[in-house]
Amino acid sequence: MTAFVLFSSYFFVHSMERSIEASSSRMGADLLVVPKGHGGQAGDMLISGTATPFYMPMDRLDKIGSIPEVEQLTPQIYLETVSTVCCRTEGDFPIVAFDPDTDFTLKHWMAKDKQLGEFEILIGSEAGGKNFLYHYDNEYVEEWVTLFGKDFLVKGVMFPTGMGTDKTIFMTIDSANEMNGEEGSGLTFPKSEVSIILVKVKPGMEALVKREIEKMDLGVDVVQGKGLQETIKKQIFPVKLLSYVMIALVIVMSSLQVMTMFTALVSERRKEIGMLRAMGATRFSTYRLLLMEAGLAAFLGGSMGSILAGALLFDNRILIMQVLQLPLLFPKWGSGLLIGLGVTLITVVISIFAAFFPIRSTLKLEPYEAIREGE
Amino acid sequence: MIRLEGVKKSYRLGREQWVDALVDINIEIHKGEFVSIIGPSGSGKSTFLALVGLLDRPSEGKIWFVGQDVTDLSDQARTAIRSEKCGFIFQFPSLIPTLTAVENVILPKTISGRFHPHDHQRGVELLEAVGLVDKVDRLPYQLSGGEQRRVAMARALMNDPEVILADEPTGALDDENAKVMMDVFVRMNGLGKTILMVTHDRELTSYATRTIQIQSGHVV
Numbered sequence: 081m082t083a084f085v086l087f088s089s090y091f092f093v094h095s096m097e098r099s100i101e102a103s104s105s106r107m108g109a110d111l112l113v114v115p116k117g118h119g120g121q122a123g124d125m126l127i128s129g130t131a132t133p134f135y136m137p138m139d140r141l142d143k144i145g146s147i148p149e150v151e152q153l154t155p156q157i158y159l160e161t162v163s164t165v166c167c168r169t170e171g172d173f174p175i176v177a178f179d180p181d182t183d184f185t186l187k188h189w190m191a192k193d194k195q196l197g198e199f200e201i202l203i204g205s206e207a208g209g210k211n212f213l214y215h216y217d218n219e220y221v222e223e224w225v226t227l228f229g230k231d232f233l234v235k236g237v238m239f240p241t242g243m244g245t246d247k248t249i250f251m252t253i254d255s256a257n258e259m260n261g262e263e264g265s266g267l268t269f270p271k272s273e274v275s276i277i278l279v280k281v282k283p284g285m286e287a288l289v290k291r292e293i294e295k296m297d298l299g300v301d302v303v304q305g306k307g308l309q310e311t312i313k314k315q316i317f318p319v320k321l322l323s324y325v326m327i328a329l330v331i332v333m334s335s336l337q338v339m340t341m342f343t344a345l346v347s348e349r350r351k352e353i354g355m356l357r358a359m360g361a362t363r364f365s366t367y368r369l370l371l372m373e374a375g376l377a378a379f380l381g382g383s384m385g386s387i388l389a390g391a392l393l394f395d396n397r398i399l400i401m402q403v404l405q406l407p408l409l410f411p412k413w414g415s416g417l418l419i420g421l422g423v424t425l426i427t428v429v430i431s432i433f434a435a436f437f438p439i440r441s442t443l444k445l446e447p448y449e450a451i452r453e454g455e
Numbered sequence: 456m457i458r459l460e461g462v463k464k465s466y467r468l469g470r471e472q473w474v475d476a477l478v479d480i481n482i483e484i485h486k487g488e489f490v491s492i493i494g495p496s497g498s499g500k501s502t503f504l505a506l507v508g509l510l511d512r513p514s515e516g517k518i519w520f521v522g523q524d525v526t527d528l529s530d531q532a533r534t535a536i537r538s539e540k541c542g543f544i545f546q547f548p549s550l551i552p553t554l555t556a557v558e559n560v561i562l563p564k565t566i567s568g569r570f571h572p573h574d575h576q577r578g579v580e581l582l583e584a585v586g587l588v589d590k591v592d593r594l595p596y597q598l599s600g601g602e603q604r605r606v607a608m609a610r611a612l613m614n615d616p617e618v619i620l621a622d623e624p625t626g627a628l629d630d631e632n633a634k635v636m637m638d639v640f641v642r643m644n645g646l647g648k649t650i651l652m653v654t655h656d657r658e659l660t661s662y663a664t665r666t667i668q669i670q671s672g673h674v675v
Contacts, residue, residue: 355549358510360538360567360614363530369566446512448505451545 082334082430083385086423089330091393093323094419109154109185109278110286112303113144113293119301133158135273140298144277147292149285154182155274157256159267166207166249167223167234173207174248175227177256185278186250189238198255200235201225204246207237225249228265331430338434342374346438350445351454357447366443374435375428382427386420456649457484457507457618462516464502476502478672480516484651486617489644491663492653499672500653501546501622507651508541508620509533521617538567542611544621548603550595550610556582557591560609567614574613581609584642586635601632608636612643619643621652625659637662 115136138155145153157177166173178186180196196202203225223234232251259265281289290302346353356366393400442450462480465473477499484490484507494500505511506518509525517526521540525533550559560578564570582591585605587598595603604624611619619640625633641662644650652663660666668675 351547351549352551354510355545356566357534358508358537358543358545359563359610360534362534362567365566365568446510448502448510451510 081385082330082338083382083423083427084389085330085334086327086426087386087389087420088393089323089327090419090423091389093320093327094415110281110304111279111290111293113140113277113279113300114275114303116299116301119303133160133269133275135270135275136298136300138272138274140300141274141277143296143298144279144293147289149282149289149292150279151282152182152184152280154179154184154278155253156276156278157253157269157273158275159256159269162227162249164225164227166203166225169207171207171247176248176250177253178250179253184280186238189245190236196235196252198252198258199230199232200252200255201227201232202236202238202250203234204238204248206246207249227251228259228267229262230255230259230265331426334427335430335434338378338431339437342431342435343438346370346435346442347454349454350442350450353442354445354447354450354452354454357443357450363443367439370439371432371435374431374439378428378431379424382424383420385427386423390416390420456486456488456521458482458519459506459513460517460519462506462513462518464499464506464511465514475672477506477513477669480674482667482674484649486649487644487647489640489650489662489664490652491660491666492651492669493655493657493660493666494669496655498669500669503669504620504622504651504653508543508618509537510543538563538569538614540617542614542616542619544604544608544611544619544624546623546626548595548600548607550603550606552595555592555594556587556598556606559595559606560613562610563613578609578613581612582606584612585609585639601628604628604632605635608639616648618649618651621650623653623655625654625656633659 115134118134135157141153141155144150155178159175159177161172161174163172164170180187186202190202224231225234226232227249232255238245256267256269257271259267260271261268279289286304290304293300293302353366353370356369357363361369445453459480459482462477463475464477465475468474480503492500492503502511506513507520509518509520509528513526517524519525520536523536525536528536550556551562554562557575557578558565560581561570561574564574579588579591582588585608587602587605587609590598590602595606598606608621608624611621621640624636624640628636637659640650640652644664650663652659654660
């Protein structure tokens, strides 16, 4: 039970942290670089997802990337808002092209890390209807959307962001380039140009990099997106703290529970312990024997609890998402295994610690006293 | 071999209430004696056996065991003496339910960390001595009460002890099982082992070479 609760709690905290990380990354590309004169629209673009037709040369990317304090940068091209049917849902969907190779924002919101190929798209959580997200990993669900005269396979879906991106359709820059100006596609945008460059900089270097870009005189506006990210972190801190307090409480409660259980168990077995001591078992070897038994029982119980919790959470992930509306990002198998091992180890340590005190009180008795009290 | 001088043992009943289980015991038991200890319930017989077998410490007085003053010995030293020189048979068999008969017999070797592979054969031989050679691999629940007592007896002999201490070894046993056990005691006594046996049954005192009667904590 302890392992089950610990595993589940840690899983939720882990998911929440990954979710926060995803939020931070999405909101705060630390800097948004747009063509000069469009700085005021940059935040709106990000939040509303509106396709706004402004462009700047692609070479800005290399120039900004040459600043040593820049850690990552990725371009996006805002194409058009298209009226179409996506996953049997009719609507006006902003279409944005992004570069999957350098992307560091959208990938954190993907329900499942899937590699996007040519003529494959990623859709916002509501672009396919409110419930499409809950079927994202159903292998029998295959949806196609016609955009600019081409059929695109819906390869991935994003978790809700509460922003315009929830209705946005994302395709790769390669696909957009291939259709650009093609007869019948109706899609035209300046070749080798991008709409926005999202920049991630080294911690604390936002202002410096902004100044550096401005000094380069690239004909761009630089907008700092830091405030939103910090606000989210501040808002989420009490929730995180509460979660850790809950985990600590579970550990304390479990310790008390195991202690009570072992007190009863050891009392029941006082006669047996006295017998073992009479037969020549030293205090130390009896300690070791009983603590090993406690540890082994906890190891088996902890492993089973962790496996059961992992299996139940994984099996019911869609239901959990529906109920909690929380973008649960499952840890990778390796991390899951480590969490399981960690939880089992904690359970074993708790049990050994909790069993120590009742065992010690019994072993303080002389063997005959233990036998008499056991009777 | 065993000497008790002015031994007193008191147990606490309440906060400030004590009861004397044994008072002023002065007695000497010689090597090779078969001593039966008799007396009514609550007279202090089992406490006497526990003190002699180093399972408990006296409240007052001194105890010598095989020539050594063991009264104030450390727990480790007393455990070592118990392990090497004493074999206990209790009122209840208290076998470990998940171990077979032979595994229960060799338990004193296993828990004291002195187990050698040939001890298994010795365990089988001891079971043979108590008439259970065909039940070596049975679990305790597959044995009758009398058979469990006999396994416990074999277990007491595993370390080849100099002193065998038995607390009501035949209590609630049928005549046949009781006779098997007493025959083993006689055989062991014949091999020079010192035997101390607590019993209610006056008939069993006929097997002993000496009888000690305890009444209200006093040797009478």
